[in-house]
Amino acid sequence: MDVPAHWANEVCSRLRVSWVAAGYNGPLVAVGTYGPDGPCYLCVAAGEEARLKPGAHPRMGGKGALAPVAGSSGQLIAYQVIALLTGIGREPLGYVRGMNLMAPDQHVHVRRPARPDCPVCAR
Numbered sequence: 001m002d003v004p005a006h007w008a009n010e011v012c013s014r015l016r017v018s019w020v021a022a023g024y025n026g027p028l029v030a031v032g033t034y035g036p037d038g039p040c041y042l043c044v045a046a047g048e049e050a051r052l053k054p055g056a057h058p059r060m061g062g063k064g065a066l067a068p069v070a071g072s073s074g075q076l077i078a079y080q081v082i083a084l085l086t087g088i089g090r091e092p093l094g095y096v097r098g099m100n101l102m103a104p105d106q107h108v109h110v111r112r113p114a115r116p117d118c119p120v121c122a123r
């Protein structure tokens with residue numbers, strides 16, 4: 001478990017604490033909120049992995065990212081944490097949303113169910 005999001009997923013699930021993850025890949029930025037009554041980070045990631053054809057991950061323009069992309073990711077996670085803490089504009093648990101800054105009409109909307117055999121959230 002060397003990925004920080006996996007560690008956060010495991011710990012927050014055990015403590016039944018909601019948490020937010022955000023990130024970017026090239027121009028694609030995304031954010032998701034996870035919690036004890038929704039699918040966990042691993043379930044959502046596994047659902048997306050299963051949806052993609054093997055080896056057919058979308059090309060995001062090569063290595064690296066422009067600073068505004070990283071900044072947008074930070075803004076998304078800050079907004080989502082405020083939404084989680086205040087309940088204002090809060091997203092459903094396990095819902096990931098975002099956008100491709102090179103193609104702003106390509107929005108990200110991902111919802112996947114919890115897996116019944118998930119080692120984290122099906123305990």
Ligand SMILES: [Zn+2]
Nearest residue numbers: 040043118121
């Ligand atoms: Zn899970």
